[in-house]
Amino acid sequence: MWRLQLEVRHLEQRAHDLFLQNLIKGTSHLAVGQEAIAAGCATAMRPGDYTFCTYRGHAHTLVRGASMTGVLGELMGKECGLLQGKGGSMHLTDAEKGAMGSYAIIGAHLPIAAGAAWAAQYNKTGAVSFCFFGDGTTNIGAFHEALNFAVIWKLPVVFVCENNFYMEYTPIGEVTAVEHPAADRAGAYGLEPIIVDGNDADAVYRVARAAVDKAVAGDGPSLIEAETYRHYGHSRADPATYRPDKEVEEWMAKDPIPMYRSRLLEFGVPEKVVGDIEKSVLKAVNDATEEAKASPIPRDELALTDVWADGGSAWRN
Amino acid sequence: MWRLQLEVRHLEQRAHDLFLQNLIKGTSHLAVGQEAIAAGCATAMRPGDYTFCTYRGHAHTLVRGASMTGVLGELMGKECGLLQGKGGSMHLTDAEKGAMGSYAIIGAHLPIAAGAAWAAQYNKTGAVSFCFFGDGTTNIGAFHEALNFAVIWKLPVVFVCENNFYMEYTPIGEVTAVEHPAADRAGAYGLEPIIVDGNDADAVYRVARAAVDKAVAGDGPSLIEAETYRHYGHSRADPATYRPDKEVEEWMAKDPIPMYRSRLLEFGVPEKVVGDIEKSVLKAVNDATEEAKASPIPRDELALTDVWADGGSAWRN
Amino acid sequence: MAELTYREAVADAIAQEMERDDKVVFLGEDIAKAGGVFKTTVGLYDKFGPDRVRDTPISEQAILGAAMGAAMTGLRPIAEIMFSDFFAVCWDIVVNQIAKTRYMTGGQVTMPLVIRSANGGGVRFGAQHSQSIENWAMMIPGLKVIAPSTPADVKGLLAASIRDPDPVIFFEQKSLYGDKGEIPDGEHVDELGTAKVVRDGADAVIYALAAMVPRSIRAAERLEADLGIRASVVDVRSLVPLDTRTIFSEFRKSGRAFTVEENPRLCGWGAEISSLITEECFWDMDLPVTRITTPHIPLASADNLEDQMIPSVDRIYETVRAGLD
Amino acid sequence: MAELTYREAVADAIAQEMERDDKVVFLGEDIAKAGGVFKTTVGLYDKFGPDRVRDTPISEQAILGAAMGAAMTGLRPIAEIMFSDFFAVCWDIVVNQIAKTRYMTGGQVTMPLVIRSANGGGVRFGAQHSQSIENWAMMIPGLKVIAPSTPADVKGLLAASIRDPDPVIFFEQKSLYGDKGEIPDGEHVDELGTAKVVRDGADAVIYALAAMVPRSIRAAERLEADLGIRASVVDVRSLVPLDTRTIFSEFRKSGRAFTVEENPRLCGWGAEISSLITEECFWDMDLPVTRITTPHIPLASADNLEDQMIPSVDRIYETVRAGLD
Numbered sequence A, B: 001m002w003r004l005q006l007e008v009r010h011l012e013q014r015a016h017d018l019f020l021q022n023l024i025k026g027t028s029h030l031a032v033g034q035e036a037i038a039a040g041c042a043t044a045m046r047p048g049d050y051t052f053c054t055y056r057g058h059a060h061t062l063v064r065g066a067s068m069t070g071v072l073g074e075l076m077g078k079e080c081g082l083l084q085g086k087g088g089s090m091h092l093t094d095a096e097k098g099a100m101g102s103y104a105i106i107g108a109h110l111p112i113a114a115g116a117a118w119a120a121q122y123n124k125t126g127a128v129s130f131c132f133f134g135d136g137t138t139n140i141g142a143f144h145e146a147l148n149f150a151v152i153w154k155l156p157v158v159f160v161c162e163n164n165f166y167m168e169y170t171p172i173g174e175v176t177a178v179e180h181p182a183a184d185r186a187g188a189y190g191l192e193p194i195i196v197d198g199n200d201a202d203a204v205y206r207v208a209r210a211a212v213d214k215a216v217a218g219d220g221p222s223l224i225e226a227e228t229y230r231h232y233g234h235s236r237a238d239p240a241t242y243r244p245d246k247e248v249e250e251w252m253a254k255d256p257i258p259m260y261r262s263r264l265l266e267f268g269v270p271e272k273v274v275g276d277i278e279k280s281v282l283k284a285v286n287d288a289t290e291e292a293k294a295s296p297i298p299r300d301e302l303a304l305t306d307v308w309a310d311g312g313s314a315w316r317n
Numbered sequence C, D: 001m002a003e004l005t006y007r008e009a010v011a012d013a014i015a016q017e018m019e020r021d022d023k024v025v026f027l028g029e030d031i032a033k034a035g036g037v038f039k040t041t042v043g044l045y046d047k048f049g050p051d052r053v054r055d056t057p058i059s060e061q062a063i064l065g066a067a068m069g070a071a072m073t074g075l076r077p078i079a080e081i082m083f084s085d086f087f088a089v090c091w092d093i094v095v096n097q098i099a100k101t102r103y104m105t106g107g108q109v110t111m112p113l114v115i116r117s118a119n120g121g122g123v124r125f126g127a128q129h130s131q132s133i134e135n136w137a138m139m140i141p142g143l144k145v146i147a148p149s150t151p152a153d154v155k156g157l158l159a160a161s162i163r164d165p166d167p168v169i170f171f172e173q174k175s176l177y178g179d180k181g182e183i184p185d186g187e188h189v190d191e192l193g194t195a196k197v198v199r200d201g202a203d204a205v206i207y208a209l210a211a212m213v214p215r216s217i218r219a220a221e222r223l224e225a226d227l228g229i230r231a232s233v234v235d236v237r238s239l240v241p242l243d244t245r246t247i248f249s250e251f252r253k254s255g256r257a258f259t260v261e262e263n264p265r266l267c268g269w270g271a272e273i274s275s276l277i278t279e280e281c282f283w284d285m286d287l288p289v290t291r292i293t294t295p296h297i298p299l300a301s302a303d304n305l306e307d308q309m310i311p312s313v314d315r316i317y318e319t320v321r322a323g324l325d
Ligand SMILES: Cc1ncc(C[n+]2csc(CCOP(=O)(O)OP(=O)(O)O)c2C)c(N)n1
Pocket: A056, A104, A105, A106, A107, A133, A134, A135, A136, A137, A138, A162, A164, A166, A167, A168, A234, D029, D058, D060, D082, D086, D089
């Protein structure tokens, strides 16, 4: 989990640097500060399980095993990108690894994740579907429909609300009728409220693991609220000046990376092992950066492929 | 309230008869059995308050004072109809009386009712907005969005869920994660759960009255679940064979009309007074039926009017 | 050949495909135990059981989201949206998710699903339950769009849609549900992307879809009987893929075309076909293409108002007659 | 005359109208304290306060439902849908409720509201944040549809939309937000339903909207400079009501028309204009109307892929040149 968290941290920092160099265009939503949730859940997942995430999805895609070059290449609009440059930052997908897509319209992927769980249930594959979304997402209709639907069909799906206390620039409390946007609504679907420290990868792992077990046992969905904080603004364009300094400071003190590092050392993992992992991750990110930079931009013809399963895009004969 | 309930009952029965004579086309959703909710709430409303209801809205429109001829005329597609024959059974509206429309897409009118409450709050008119919908409606996204929105803005709106235990032909329990589709979700919006016997007009009146007081006091919305039963099928096309005989019998025994009649007599209202009201309502329905029958069909030109506020429908110059 | 109604052909097609492939599953509101509000799916629940034929809550986004997620991971779902007007409450899942995901992911996922829906007016249901929205779907890249006019086409095209690896929006015209027609015996599978010349004629061509097809045929018959005008009628059947070959070849016979649409006037498929003909057959045009549509107005519910709005046999007859005058 | 950006003109128009009429209120996601994700509404919250400029949850159906309910009962709301792609999550409120309620109630209620939204591509946001959906709105009877191309038109047409008694869908093209232009001093209110001839020319006419207008003008300038071809450019501005008078009169000058659309190919407003011209100006047609559109494909995000899809100055230039050849 140490490695996973570091991979996310360094990859996201790199993405940030590449913006500043204008090598990444468009928008991008970093998960710096929220790594423990991605890492903890991915560790609880098994090969064959499904991940559905949002535009803030670099982390969730990476931790399922997507290649760093593929991720960075996609952000840079290169042909080596996971999506050949056709999707961009907000749509990272690696279906082979179970990363079934990043969805950029708030709420949409909750019912979609339920659908993958339905297929798993129908085909008795034992797969579990994980669905990640933010606090702000709990106020849109699709959230409500998906939760009710998943419960009545007892689908093996784990809904993980990453509560970073902001929907874009607006504090979640200003636009939400309850204090805990997900947990306080669990009861509306007959579910247990679950709140976990989203900056503690081990704690996240434990609740995620319990949710997987529940799903596999045929006992239906779980709704987990993991409290966390993003270190950067909402997206590339946002300097996040709307957040009180004190709040930022407090959360910075709870940065999951140093916290996890201390814990490892405390538990007797040698400093060298910890450091070597850091080094190897950094090297991997560096290598991937170079590879992505060296990759060509997508061939123009790619614009016209893969609308249909036959590989083409013809709407007429 | 006796009169209001009778008006609804007899008008709906008449609508039923007129179908059988093929004088009413299209579809129609009767509220026979659910009269006490419309009557109880209307009695708690004040002139200037708003009603938003569904395709099952003849009752709610009538009890605000819409003319019977206008209602029956609309069902029959006559020019005397409330909507000049342009809307039909599912869209009855009498804006002057505060009946702000019947909405035929599940869930849509919940946020719309919240909007009218917002205008009342902004303009400080003191008006309260009532919104009626069914148990099945609690599973659609718009329900969730409207409730959260109304609470955070503290809007003077009263949401009334008429739980008749069926969404069309499917028992509500089969498709809902909680037992009480509205009340068990009140907590998700920080609201009190309120369940009332929807066949008892007095009981409905009391909770509606309390909700009006709360709204007027600036304390925001309420969510009321009123349990009731429809005597006919979901719509004209439905013989309702999917309901267990015993369930139907039990509910028939709780028919709000005879119940209210007995209560009046018990409370010492003379039989003659009760009976006279019955007679006068029946006469009013008969008169309205004749008037509506005698009314001409809409002039053809009406098809082309009132798309725009200028009265016309031109999309070009 | 068995005679079935248009509504019966729906269940017939679904049963044929469910028998053939156990990855085909079906979900929607009141479609299982009750057999559908239009009685289009009677018997499927009894035959295929509660795992494959499932009633849902009133949660159209969940219905289509579930269909999409299942399609991406190995099933071939059929979802019902009861009235096509209700596409508006789940439009995001259709246009932003289902239509785009294959492309956005560089072809990583496939989306074999069908969304069936009752489309169109003429039954006095008012403006929120009567829309013809085939043009909404046609506008969206990534969707295939089918609208049959006969029971045989319902069966053959619905079966083909279920077998197709791409998302198909399948519009059943509700005013046709009671129509009867012969259906070929045994397995019947038609081909998407094909229009059909359903009546020959060298003086003009009428392009029509769904309920407008039988009306156009009747108008053409009367034009011939009354005035000797021989109009061919093309049942467009498939808006995406569009069979421009048949459309153009039929056009070139007369150089005089009319389109008959139930959807409202602006940006309908008639405009697309008219523009295509102008662009690609300009020098064969004898007359401008004339569109016959529902006016650009919500549909009214009273009998005489609604009847006046949707193109009628009389209006088609009159417009073609006047156009050729 | 002050010079403002296209984005600044938005807040300028809203401020002008909010000052004039205290029934004008404004709601949307992050529009108040943060001034909007595109910084189009900076300053309004400070000026008009939290009762009139209100941040909302991510609840597009609630946002538009609230706007509608308030419009029916005496306010004149402006609602923001952040990206036009998100209309898909609240499409029901737009098309089934807002567009139809006046008609369905026989004119009992009025719906003075504006929905503003950032439309279009070219900014590498990918297929779910880049659509040009003006054709979605144009298809729906009961909506007025506006899409300005300059800061002055943003101000004048947005002010006119706010004063209009009917629902207006107001598309701001996000690729234009940084464009600068002169804005008339003092109160500025334009007129809905009017197209504008923004460049004269007798050899051909190019109809364009929003971001396609400056591109068409540049293409026309190059056509004249390079080849002496004088093309006029019509900024359509208002899709509903559509200024067919200006469209036709400009067409008749040359008989040769091109439409330039950012929306994808099928059933766009270009098809509507092309069909209208064919229907009503057939005998003045020198050439078929040629449509230049984004292909019928979701938008890709990589620079070169996206640039190749949306009509460019080069493509417009080349198509007109080839067409007149
Ligand atoms: C339907 C819809 N509405 C609005 C947006 C714009 N938007 C993108 S992210 C975002 C905030 C989401 O907040 P939250 O769910 O808390 O996730 P976070 O970004 O904090 O991870 C908004 C409003 C969108 N993408 N989709």
